[in-house]
Amino acid sequence: MSDYSTELRPSTIGPAPGAPEGAKERSAGLWADAWRELYHNPVFVVSTIIVLLVISMAAFPGLWTDTDPERCQLREAFEGPSDGHVFGTTVQGCDMYAHVIYGARPSIIIAVFVTAAVSLIGTATGVISGFYGGWTDTIISRINDVFLGLPFILGAVVFLALLADQNIWTVSVVLIVLGWSSITRIMRGSVISAKSQDYVEAARALGASNMSIIRRHIVPNSIAPVIVLATLYLGSFVSVEATLTFLGVGLQIPEISWGITIAEGQLIAVSQEVPHLLVFPCMALILTVLSFVLMGDALRDALDPRGR
Amino acid sequence: MGRYTIRRLLQFIPVLFGTMFLLHYLQTVSIQINGNPITALFGDRQPPPETLAAITRSFGLDDPCLTQAGNPCLGMFGERLWNYAQGDFGVDFTLQPVTDLLAEALPITLRLTLIAIVFEAIVGIIAGVIAGIRKDKLADNFVRISTVLIISVPTFVLGVLVQILSGLYIGEWLEDRGAPEWLLAVFSVTYQSEHPWASLVVPGVVLGAFSLGFIARLTRTSLIETMRADYVRTARAKGLPKSRVVGIHALRNSLIPVVTYIGLDIGFLMGGALVTEGIFNIPGVGGLVFSSVRAGETPVVIAVATLLTLVFLLASLVVDLFYAVLDPRIRYE
Numbered sequence: 001m002s003d004y005s006t007e008l009r010p011s012t013i014g015p016a017p018g019a020p021e022g023a024k025e026r027s028a029g030l031w032a033d034a035w036r037e038l039y040h041n042p043v044f045v046v047s048t049i050i051v052l053l054v055i056s057m058a059a060f061p062g063l064w065t066d067t068d069p070e071r072c073q074l075r076e077a078f079e080g081p082s083d084g085h086v087f088g089t090t091v092q093g094c095d096m097y098a099h100v101i102y103g104a105r106p107s108i109i110i111a112v113f114v115t116a117a118v119s120l121i122g123t124a125t126g127v128i129s130g131f132y133g134g135w136t137d138t139i140i141s142r143i144n145d146v147f148l149g150l151p152f153i154l155g156a157v158v159f160l161a162l163l164a165d166q167n168i169w170t171v172s173v174v175l176i177v178l179g180w181s182s183i184t185r186i187m188r189g190s191v192i193s194a195k196s197q198d199y200v201e202a203a204r205a206l207g208a209s210n211m212s213i214i215r216r217h218i219v220p221n222s223i224a225p226v227i228v229l230a231t232l233y234l235g236s237f238v239s240v241e242a243t244l245t246f247l248g249v250g251l252q253i254p255e256i257s258w259g260i261t262i263a264e265g266q267l268i269a270v271s272q273e274v275p276h277l278l279v280f281p282c283m284a285l286i287l288t289v290l291s292f293v294l295m296g297d298a299l300r301d302a303l304d305p306r307g308r
Numbered sequence: 309m310g311r312y313t314i315r316r317l318l319q320f321i322p323v324l325f326g327t328m329f330l331l332h333y334l335q336t337v338s339i340q341i342n343g344n345p346i347t348a349l350f351g352d353r354q355p356p357p358e359t360l361a362a363i364t365r366s367f368g369l370d371d372p373c374l375t376q377a378g379n380p381c382l383g384m385f386g387e388r389l390w391n392y393a394q395g396d397f398g399v400d401f402t403l404q405p406v407t408d409l410l411a412e413a414l415p416i417t418l419r420l421t422l423i424a425i426v427f428e429a430i431v432g433i434i435a436g437v438i439a440g441i442r443k444d445k446l447a448d449n450f451v452r453i454s455t456v457l458i459i460s461v462p463t464f465v466l467g468v469l470v471q472i473l474s475g476l477y478i479g480e481w482l483e484d485r486g487a488p489e490w491l492l493a494v495f496s497v498t499y500q501s502e503h504p505w506a507s508l509v510v511p512g513v514v515l516g517a518f519s520l521g522f523i524a525r526l527t528r529t530s531l532i533e534t535m536r537a538d539y540v541r542t543a544r545a546k547g548l549p550k551s552r553v554v555g556i557h558a559l560r561n562s563l564i565p566v567v568t569y570i571g572l573d574i575g576f577l578m579g580g581a582l583v584t585e586g587i588f589n590i591p592g593v594g595g596l597v598f599s600s601v602r603a604g605e606t607p608v609v610i611a612v613a614t615l616l617t618l619v620f621l622l623a624s625l626v627v628d629l630f631y632a633v634l635d636p637r638i639r640y641e
Contacts, residue, residue, distance in 0.1 A: 145319070146326035149621050151579035154597070158331070158613045161601040162338035239462040243583060246464045249601065266468050266587075278472070282465050290460035297456065 030224070034302035044298035047291040054288050058108035061101045069098035069256055078274045088276040091264040096276065100284045103258040106168055106251055107288070111237040114175045119230045121180040123223070126187025127214060130222075131195060140184070147181040153243065160249040171250050175237060183226055190222035197221070228300040235292025242285055258285045312632050320625050325389075327617050332388060335610045336381045339374045345606050367398075367607060397611040401603065406611040409596055417592035419505065420584070421577045423512025428520040429570055433563070435520075436527025440562075441554060443532055451524055458521035463580055467514045467587040471497055474510050498589040511588040515580050519573050526569055530562035537561075564634050571627030575620030 038044045057064055072094035081088045087096035129140040159174040160166055194200070195218065203213050244250035245259025253260065258281045265277030339345060346364050347354060354360065364370045373381040391398070397406040439451035475497030482492055493503035500507040534540060535558050543557045578593070585594035593612060600608040 142319070142322050142326065145323040146330055149323055149327045149624070150330070150617055151575045151620050153579035153582055154613060154616055155579075157582060157597065157601065158609055159334060161609060162334055162342075162606060235460070243462055243464050247583065247586060247598075262465065262468065275472075278468060282469065285465060286461050289462065290457065293456055293460050 030303065034299070037302040038298060041298050041302070043294055044302075047294040047298070050287060050291040051295060054104050054291070055108060057101050057104040061098075061105065064101045065095075065098045067095045067098040069094055069102045071095075078268065078277055081276060087280045088274075090261060091268060091277065096261075096280055099256055099261050100258070100280050102256045103261060103281065103284065104288070106255060106257045107238045107241050107259075107285075109168055110172050110175070110241045111234045113172050114179060114237050115230050115233045117172075117176045118179040118183055118233065119226060121176070122183025123187050123219070123226055125180070126184045126226075127191055127218060127222075129184065130188040130191030131210070131214060131218060137188075141188070144181045144184050147178060148185070150178065152178055153240070156240070156244055157247060157249050160244060166250060166252055167255070168251065171241060171244065175240065179233070179237075183229060186225050186229060187222065190225055191218055194218050194222040224303045228296055228303060231296035231299055232293060235289045235296065238285070238292065239289045313629060316625065316628050316632075320621065324618075324621060327621065328389065328392075328614055329385060331610050331614055331617070332385050333380055335606055336374060336379070336384065337377075338606065339369065340377045340379070344369060344374075345604055369607075392614070397615065398607045400600070400605050400608045406608055409608070410593065410612065410615060413591060413593045413596045416499070416504070416508075416590060417578070417581050417585070417594065420508050420512050420515060420581055420590065420592060421574065423505075423508055424516030424519070424577050424580075425570065425573065427513055428516035428523055428573070432520045432523030433527050433566065435524040436566075437531060437554070437559065439524065439528040440531030440535070448528075451528065455521035455524045458517050459525075461517075463514065463518055464583045464587060466517055467511070467584055470510060470514050471587060499591065508590070511584045511590060514588075515577060515584045518580070519569075519576065523566055523569060527562065527566050530565050531558060534558045534562040564631070567634065568627055568631055571630065572624055574623040578616050578620060 072090070072092045075093065078091055078093075079085065079089045085095050085097065087100060090096050090099055125140050125144070129137045129144075155178050156174055159177070160171065163170050163174070197217075200213060200217050203217055208216075241250060242257070242259035242262070245257050246263045248263070250259060251257045261281040262278060262285070265281065268274065268277065344360075344364055346360060346367065346369065355363075361370065371381060371384050373379040373384065395407065397410075399405050400409065435451045435455070439448040442448050474495040479492065479495045479497070482495060490503060490506045493500050493506040494509050496507055498507075499511075531554075535554075537558075540553060540558050543553045548557075581592060582594035582597060584590070585592045586598055589595075593616065597609060597612050600606075600612070
């Protein structure tokens with residue numbers, strides 16, 4: 001995974017400085033404006049629909065197929081698409097279509113769980129670090145630097161290699177440990193710029209406590225870049241999970257996952273000239289990541305007043 | 309500028325030790341949970357306990373703190389730092405010094421990374437500039453769509469697909485037409501040591517593809533933003549030719565974030581090399597990490613990861629210092 005945060009400087013996303021919530025009377029406010037723009041953006045609508053379809057595959061695979069992905073017959077191994085098996089069969093002779101459907105689950109669970117966790121941790125640490133400053137900031141920032149200093153894929157491979165067993169939860173924990181730091185950095189910058197705004201001064205002069213300033217003014221006005229980053233992260237965690245699984249340090253065989261299907265297919269797709277082993281799982285993976293990226297892009301454009 | 313440099317250098321020290329401690333702690337926790345990695349080496353046929361103890365001692369894994377779960381083993385960490393400082397990164401299970409293994413593998417990975425960076429920087433910046441100047445025109449839309457597509461394809465998927473395409477179809481097609489040796493090496497499925505550059509071209513392109521998309525997007529956004537700046541309008545109003553306005557006035561400033569990204573990318577590429585080297589069978593650092601992970605040689609994994617992390621941290625330090633030179637407005641807040 002690369003660092004999307006390079007594209008998201010806190011100053012470019014979010015309410016224009018000096019025109020915060022008060023702008024509600026004139027236009028409809030940042031979020032309502034963004035929503036209206038997204039609603040009329042065909043790219044956003046289509047990618048959201050694809051994302052929802054993939055999520056429904058993960059949540060209710062039974063809706064999509066009656067075939068049991070674990071009922072495999074080796075004598076039917078890697079056959080091309082036919083009437084019985086629309087996408088053909090896998091290396092183990094299982095139904096490829098069922099594998100593509102059931103393979104969505106681990107990727108989506110990991111992506112959603114990890115993204116939710118890193119967003120929460122990153123937002124909390126970013127707010128504390130940016131709002132209080134001083135020593136708290138120094139300590140959090142230095143710890144943050146340590147985690148930013150580890151190359152992501154390398155770190156994940158090393159962490160997972162040292163763990164005894166690899167399953168959905170260990171992969172998630174490793175990704176959370178390595179993933180929170182970028183969000184903290186973005187949120188910290190965003191909070192620092194929100195903190196110096198006049199409305200925060202005004203709230204303080206009126207006697208508001210730190211907690212209520214954070215809750216009512218700081219977080220709502222600095223969360224936009226985190227939401228954009230989180231959407232992009234959903235896609236990249238899907239891709240990271242598949243990458244780690246492909247490399248053999250992620251999910252292991254009895255599990256059904258796109259990464260495993262691709263890794264299996266890679267070994268014989270060429271020698272046996274059966275491209276469908278790679279085509280279908282790769283397509284599912286690429287389409288899912290693409291939809292998340294397009295969603296994130298549309299969201300960023302809608303929330304970035306300077307881009308209009 | 310001077311103050312910024314000093315503060316940035318001072319910051320580097322705790323991060324360096326913090327990262328090394330993190331990797332060290334991970335190894336101790338893994339040994340505390342999973343037990344002595346030496347026993348894994350022998351599988352079902354365990355040697356007598358004395359032999360096992362002797363081997364464990366020779367790898368420095370006999371510290372009693374490794375049996376106490378949760379103990380950070382600070383003594384071991386100090387010893388490790390001392391050894392690192394003397395250039396001793398330990399040995400693998402066949403008693404080869406890790407530094408020797410790396411000395412063999414690193415040049416290959418560096419060549420691969422260099423190819424990737426040159427490719428992504430040249431193509432990415434050109435594509436970004438074309439898209440930025442012709443905002444909302446055909447060229448811009450083409451660049452935008454293709455970069456989103458590139459970013460959405462995970463590196464390993466691209467690697468697998470490109471390997472099949474180049475190794476089988478293009479490779480066979482070229483062979484039928486009697487193409488020269490080096491050209492065949494370019495499209496070969498695996499690394500060939502007699503063609504140290506040519507056989508790394510395709511893996512390098514695969515490795516750089518993701519960042520290429522990113523650089524193009526970054527250049528585009530940054531250029532569009534700069535083109536709106538007052539000084540660019542002034543330059544235009546003076547009647548300067550467009551090439552000069554874009555090339556001298558706008559591009560130089562809009563490339564600052566791009567240069568930063570490329571610098572940081574050295575580290576990301578080192579990680580990505582793991583994937584690419586695995587697919588194309590390249591005996592680089594990634595290959596080394598992989599074979600050690602498979603063989604359960606945690607000391608090697610940790611040593612290599614530490615060295616790679618050092619490279620990454622140094623790269624980002626240089627980038628940050630360079631950044632201050634490029635943009636004199638930057639001050640440590």
